[in-house]
Amino acid sequence: MKTLNASPIFTPISIGNVKLKNRLVVSPMVTVYCDPDGMATERFIVYHETKAKGGWGAIIVEDYAVDPLGRGFWTPGLWKDEQIQSHAELTERVHREGSKIIAQIYHCGRQTTPAVIGEQPVSASPLPCPVLGAIPRELTIPEIKKIVSQFGDTALRAKKAGFDGVEVHGAHGYLIAQFMSKYSNKRCDEYGGSLENRLRFPLEIIKDIREKCGPDFMIGFRISADEKVPGGRTIEETKTIAIKLEKQGIDALHVSAGTYESTWAIIPPMNITPGWIVNYAEEVKKVVNIPVMTVGRINDPFLAESILLSGKADLIAMGRPSLADPDLPNKFAKGQHDDIRHCIGCQQGCLETLFRNEPIRCLVNPTLGYEYLEELKxxxxxxxxxxxxxxxxxxxxxxxxxxxxxxxxxxxxxxxxxxxxxxxxxxxxxxxxxxxxxxxxxxxxxxxxxxxxxxxxxxxxxxxxxxxxxxxxxxxxxNKPPISGIDGENVLNAEDVLLSKVSTNQKVVIAGGGMIGCETALYLASLGKEVTIVEMLPTIANDEEFTRRVLLLKNIEENHIEVITDAKITSINSNAVQIEKSQETINIPADTIVLALGMKxxxxxxxxxxxxxxxxxxxxxxxxxxxxxxxxxxxxxxxxx
Structure with missing residues (x-):
């Protein structure tokens, strides 16, 4: 049994020639804090500077586009020399506070938002992203070579801007991942088919970066260990890729999961178990000799500590926990454990707003994104x-x-x-x-x-x-609308049911299929009740954040909860609910009716x-x-x- 005297979190580690003071890393998260031309704003700089003051060992800054036509949101950019100066101020201020800073570089490929770039996206093959829907244009070989060079040029600009290294974004279904995966790459030339061919694009990118930036410049690589889509890459092929990436000269691997189609895996909500993909990092670590970073719902430093002690990873990436509390490392180091404000995985501010191309926010940290205003005095x-x-x-x-x-x-x-x-x-x-x-x-x-x-x-x-x-x-x-029988003794409201102020009988009808109704239905199903949801709209849980909704609907199906949509409750009696659906009157047997019809x-x-x-x-x-x-x-x- 290991004895813990000093936390392994605060043991220094080197990634290539870059020495980190601790093992906690801010993983890259799109913020929409830069201006539309990719320049660093004061808002963007202070946001990262605040994390550096909070004691993080390294900060990976999100999604520096190598081409303005290859980004999904208003991300930062280093696709031209004019952008270097604003980002040099960012690196200087982060370094001043004692943290290392790494630029993640990427191209969205088919996951580029046409509304953002105003043009047709490109990809390995002309297959649309299932989420965004736009059909991309298949890249020609000369275009592939040009993008390879753009990655190297962007890395060199990052070096000139003072970044300690770059992380090549080969995860989450972006362009590099599109080439690496049989899920999205259906080419029949030297960039498609065999694993060797599918890896040609990322390996050429690493080679180009190394040639332009030199042997001592740190290069990390982010990879989805499992894409969590039918026909996508799984962990065994990822391990094979990891070996080849190390041989090509990368200095670290950042092991993640998912594509846009499985966004819940990229940014796992509260429904997902903390530390849920740590074992992927452990598997990758078995086949490489470079540092391996894990990520994914690690929202507690004690959990981070146990992962390090177990030897499953060398570094812990904590993205959203750094949004919730940028001072997390310092508080943990000082023993101020109950002062740490934990991420709850709600996704309301960091994901829902992002997919509207709006600056991100945080439910539990209302100062996120407003640090530069110094509002509290x-x-x-x-x-x-x-x-x-x-x-x-x-x-x-x-x-x-x-x-x-x-x-x-x-x-x-x-x-x-x-x-x-x-x-x-x-x-x-x-x-x-x-x-x-x-x-x-x-x-x-x-x-x-x-x-x-x-x-x-x-x-x-x-x-x-x-x-x-x-x-x-x-x-x-x-809300309590005027429905015949709604004041009956067998009619309860969802809040009272959840707070155990009242009990239901065996057959329950939930009136209302919004988030509250669906979650109350799941709660009652977990207690062995027979539950039916009645909703006026064509679909249920429309007010739920979209990654949580995917998992919520899956759980409703797995718990055999009956769902009736496009239906209106017209009356309630002691043993049934009467509804109208498709101009037909239907009686649903029910011992208890639970109201979840919104709030006022x-x-x-x-x-x-x-x-x-x-x-x-x-x-x-x-x-x-x-x-x-x-x-x-x-x-x-x-x-x-």
Whole structure:
């Protein structure tokens, strides 16, 4: 049994000639913080500088396009010399804080967004990306040679800009991966067919980079160990490729998974087990002698530590955890474990916004992307602030106001923190949500917030305490439309069911097939109930983040939950639900009906307090939305009081 005296996380390691102070690496994540011409903005620079201050051993900066016609979003670029200067400022400021910085270089190929580049994408073969749909043009051999040279030129510009190395992006279904995989490469020339031919493109790229940048310049390679698509590459072929990549002169392998068709594997949501592809890195590590990096839902430094101790990987890439808490390494080094704000895998800010080509954000870290604004400052005029409601919006408002130096009192009419967010953690695979509520509660206690649970805030309390500002974060309440029989004893709401305030009988109909209805259905199915979902729309779970939706629908099918869409509930009685579908009336047997028909804002308190104190209304009390908006509004309310 190994004895842990000093954490292996903080053991230095060398990648080629680049020495890292610790084993924690920020994996590359598209941010949309650069300008459309690929130049580094102040927002982009400070975002990375903040991570460097947080103690990360290395930062891999995302997706430097080798050609402006080969990028999927507004990613950074080093396809021309004019871009070097802005990115040189980035590397200088990161180095000043003690971290190494590596430029990931890529070409999207068929995963290029036509709307971004305004032209037809290119690829190894004229097969469309199943997600984006555009049919690419098959590259000619002279065009392939040109792109090989573009990779080398881009790497050289990265070297001139002060980067410590480059990571060649051969994963996630981008152009290099398109050549390497039989899933996307159907060529019959020297760049297709056999594994040797399919590897010709990446091996030529590595050779070109080495010739242009010299023997001492660090070259890493990112690879999807398993593409998680029918006919895609799996781990055994990946191991063979790893051997050949090492022989060609790369200095490290970054082992990931997935393509755009399996986006859930590239950016695994909370439904996926933490550290789920560590064994892929372990398999690759068996066949190479260079450092191997693992990644994928490693959101806790203790988990990172155990992976290193087990010898399964040499480096730990933590992308989204660095979004949630850029100070994670420093906090862990200082033993401030309960101060670490963990990524919960919600995907709301880092993925949903990204696929709209908008700057990324973070639900649990409302300052992400706004670091350059320095919004939170200590006040010179402390106020008495009352916050009503202990959901994410209210908790974040209380935390931020207390950090700013105000005296804060938090009122919550129930006996617990979290509001709907706490309820949302109850269905299967959503337990990570409770960690954020727990973190917020711990932080406000440390900050001395006066917490009043089981207390309904009233105008009388306001008159007695005379706060300087009241922040109203009273959330939302379930919708209850006028349906015959909806007030029956066998009709329950989803929140009460999830909180175990009530019990259902065996045959359950869920009224509403949104995220809440679907997750409640899964929860009840896990308890052995026979569940049917009735939804008015043609499809279910349309309000769920798309990677989680894929897995949610799969779980609904596996749990044999019946789904009836395009149907309207017209009446409810003691043993059945009556619906209309395709102009036909159908009775569905049911012992219990659970309502999941959406939420409506609960802002009646604002009307009651009108004229008694300055008010700020935040979160679902304004409009029922998601927690990404709630935490940002809570943060701003705490800053601006």
């Amino acid at each position: 200590k006040t010179e005029q402390p106020k008495n602030i009352t916050v009503v409601g202990a959901g994410p919006a209210g908790l974040e408002a209380a935390r931020t106001a207390a950090l700013a130096g105000h005296k804060v009192t938090l009122y919550e009419q129930t006996d617990h923190f979290g509001g709907q967010f706490a309820t949302g953690a109850i269905p299967p695979s959503k337990g990570d949500m409770s960690s954020f509520v727990s973190w917020l509660g711990n932080q406000i206690k440390k900050l001395g917030v006066d917490i009043q649970l089981n207390t309904k805030y009233t105008p009388a309390i306001c008159d007695e305490e005379k706060p300087d500002v009241v922040i109203i974060a009273t959330g939302a309440t379930p 804002s609960n802002n009646s308190l604002a009307q009651e307090l009108e004229g008694k104190a300055p008010l700020k209304i935040i979160g679902d009390a304004i409009e029922s939305r998601n927690a990404l908006e709630a935490t940002r509004e809570g943060f701003l309310a705490g800053v601006e009081v």
